[in-house]
Amino acid sequence: MSREIKLSTPLQEEDVLHLRTGDKVLLSGHIYTARDAAHKRLLQDLDQGIEPPFNLQGAVVYYVGPTPAPPGRVIGSAGPTTSSRMDAYTPRMHQLGVRATIGKGRRSQEVRRVLQEQKAVYLGATGGAGALLSRCITGSWVLAFEELGTEAIRELEVLDFPLLVVNDAFGGELYVTAGR
């Protein structure tokens, strides 16, 4: 039986330890967008001693490249992108304090191992439901790498953003493994 759990950012260790694969989460607060290019830049900057554009402790990172906001809206369509492309960066992000990531699709074995080690979770949003999800986003501000366009790091304010726990901190896996 899946439960519905309301959470607010930043996430604490106990928030994460309470979650199990299959739980529904309604997330509120502030989350940070980053895709391939932003992850690369953020981690390269960190190696050069440049502070990240947001506090990574307890942070939730959303893998999304939204469409531009039409007049009268805070953001355009904003559904998740394929998470596996970020697998190369995710272990380090969690070691730096990130408590949860949001995307779609499977994660690598290494990411799933690090989720257990660092007590973090991977949350899934419905892929291709960008219009639906945009209604739960109430604010959007570019924080860094504006020149990357849609791939810039944005701070999003979300209200009851609907998610599913795909990989919990205990090795759980939500996705069906095809019978081949």
Place this chain on the structure above:
Amino acid sequence: MRSIDAREVTRQVSQMVVEANMVLPGDVSTALEKAWENEDNPSGREILGQLLENARLAREMSLPLCQDTGLAVFFVELGQECRLRGDLYQAVNAGVSRGYEEGFLRKSVCNPLSRKNTGDNTPAVIHLDLVPGDRLKIRFMPKGGGSENMSGLAMLTPSQGLEGVKEFVLQRVAGAGPNPCPPGIIGIGIGGSFDQAPLLAKKALFRPLDDIHPEQEVRDLEAELFEAVNALGIGPMGMGGRTTCLGVKIQAAPCHIASLPVAVNIQCHAARHKEVSL
């Protein structure tokens, strides 16, 4: 000889790219509704419900169905009795540039080496066919990166035969799992050459879901693979269930006696396409 001004092409393209991104085509929404009715996995069914709701909201709010408004792919059929006043490629690209800007669509095209964004979603991928007649037909598909990344090509050998083709298709779809946003459309190109098979697979994706292939052998293979893909149990967004694809579309072409190329081009559930005839 009939003639068409290239500026008209630009105008039409700029409108069609916006509309295609905001309105799910009728064949796809009908297939999603049918899938929703037939899906018995509760999680899978809930996802299908969300997708139908998303399509309704996108249309009402004039928002793109998906934030990935794609690489702009065109199949253009130019009648041999039709003369274009101006440059076709420039006209299509100008339409993409204008439409993606004015329609608040995402610009998702970059230089492959520097990764620098081109800024206006050009250049489009334009396939041009010369055909009989005096019309200009433009077919457009915004192709998302997630599903495109899950596509693949195999240079099979004749001994592997149709069994090899089926195995490769199912391997690709099973391996892709939830990543290409199922339930989508599986476009398959069989035969031709190394370059032609993927083009056939892409072309197959332009066929409406209710379209019937004229060749019995191809129809049978489509039906068999449709059953086999849905039997994988991946389900909507990988949540499990009987709906892993909405359709399997195959295009075949003669190939070398030594070869059996097969290409699989996966399309996500936001199977957007639009066509205009000038």
